[in-house]
Amino acid sequence: MSIKAYKYRIDASKVTAEKLQWVLDRARELYNAALAERKEAWRMAGKSIGYYEQKRDVVEIKEQIRPEYQDVASHVLQDVILRVKRAYDNFFRRVKNGEKPGHPRFQGRHRYNSFTYPDGAGWKLEMVKEPDEKRGRGRGKLHLSKIGTVKVKLHREMAGKIKTLTIKREGQHWYAVFTCEVETKPLPVSHEDVGIDLGVTHFAALSNGKLIDHPRYFRHAEKKLARAQQAVSRKKKGSHRRAKAVRQLAKHHRKVRNQRRDFHHKASRQLVNRYQVIVFEDLQTKNLTQAPAPKQDEATGQYLPNGAAAKAGLNTSILDAGWATFTLMVSAKAAWAGRSVVFVNPKNTSQLCSGCGAVVKKDLSVRWHSCGCGTELDRDINSAKLILHLGYQQLSGRTGPTPATA
Numbered sequence: 001m002s003i004k005a006y007k008y009r010i011d012a013s014k015v016t017a018e019k020l021q022w023v024l025d026r027a028r029e030l031y032n033a034a035l036a037e038r039k040e041a042w043r044m045a046g047k048s049i050g051y052y053e054q055k056r057d058v059v060e061i062k063e064q065i066r067p068e069y070q071d072v073a074s075h076v077l078q079d080v081i082l083r084v085k086r087a088y089d090n091f092f093r094r095v096k097n098g099e100k101p102g103h104p105r106f107q108g109r110h111r112y113n114s115f116t117y118p119d120g121a122g123w124k125l126e127m128v129k130e131p132d133e134k135r136g137r138g139r140g141k142l143h144l145s146k147i148g149t150v151k152v153k154l155h156r157e158m159a160g161k162i163k164t165l166t167i168k169r170e171g172q173h174w175y176a177v178f179t180c181e182v183e184t185k186p187l188p189v190s191h192e193d194v195g196i197d198l199g200v201t202h203f204a205a206l207s208n209g210k211l212i213d214h215p216r217y218f219r220h221a222e223k224k225l226a227r228a229q230q231a232v233s234r235k236k237k238g239s240h241r242r243a244k245a246v247r248q249l250a251k252h253h254r255k256v257r258n259q260r261r262d263f264h265h266k267a268s269r270q271l272v273n274r275y276q277v278i279v280f281e282d283l284q285t286k287n288l289t290q291a292p293a294p295k296q297d298e299a300t301g302q303y304l305p306n307g308a309a310a311k312a313g314l315n316t317s318i319l320d321a322g323w324a325t326f327t328l329m330v331s332a333k334a335a336w337a338g339r340s341v342v343f344v345n346p347k348n349t350s351q352l353c354s355g356c357g358a359v360v361k362k363d364l365s366v367r368w369h370s371c372g373c374g375t376e377l378d379r380d381i382n383s384a385k386l387i388l389h390l391g392y393q394q395l396s397g398r399t400g401p402t403p404a405t406a
């Protein structure tokens, strides 16, 4: 059994959104009150107040002290108490380990951004249209007791049994996060392995010669982001117009993030479905961030293009953002499916020949790998082949395919 989370955007009317915020404020208030109580007990007597004690107190709070809390689903309130308990469990565990952790913190309006229905009580999801790979996104209605009904955009299908529902606020938007319990199902063993070079020209080059391109909307989004960024910097600090431009920029960022996540999910799914061993470069050591050495023209002494500008642009590109997240997604899906992911040291993977092992120096601007041994191919695919080779070496301490591909 494994837990999987699905996050969907909520479409709430103004009135309902205000109610969501009201519940969130009550939850935060309760969190801080419960925290204060525990803190005081710890300070006064060095003892902790138990979870069950605090849970019982909630009943009293509702009945006698703050009747408006009756308008919040009771399991949501219990979950708040559980969050405080978790924060304290963590705190005590670290104290026990001899660490000096900070006390659990009071939560401000901007930090405390979600409340949770820990089980099936207090809400109901009604499918209006099931999401479908071919026919596009689905729609649902989420009924929240004492709050109202909101629309949910279901851009992908949920798997497994829904266990909890968390309502989360990000900026101006609300999201529903469902956690589902799913059975882990290993895929049948595949006899195909792959080395992958993540890049900017293509999203990924595979050792078998296939290329996965960036979705075209990434380039488009990149331009839009740049424009939104300029709009912010042109406006006067503290002005309303600037605040509006900042909101616009945040909106673009959010959109790009979501699009990228969807794309990453799809691409990682495809890779894991097909390949048994998947080899990536270890991105932390990937030398993309190192500036290339300056090159001078011998005759004139002038500096020649060395790909530095391309590299600088590339480092700020949205195209390279999220590679680490992508490899994490592949790793997670692979673990589920009984597949392997290997990370190798990327040193020299862009300069060696995958055919004969010779060094073939090339700038970033040279897209083609051409070697005296007769090896001719896209430079990124050449890298991908080397990456697969390194993966095999790492897996078995020897050269050659794994048993799965033999």
Ligand SMILES: [Zn+2]
Pocket (backbone or CB within 6 Å): 353, 354, 355, 356, 357, 358, 371, 372, 373, 374, 375
């Ligand atoms: Zn060669």
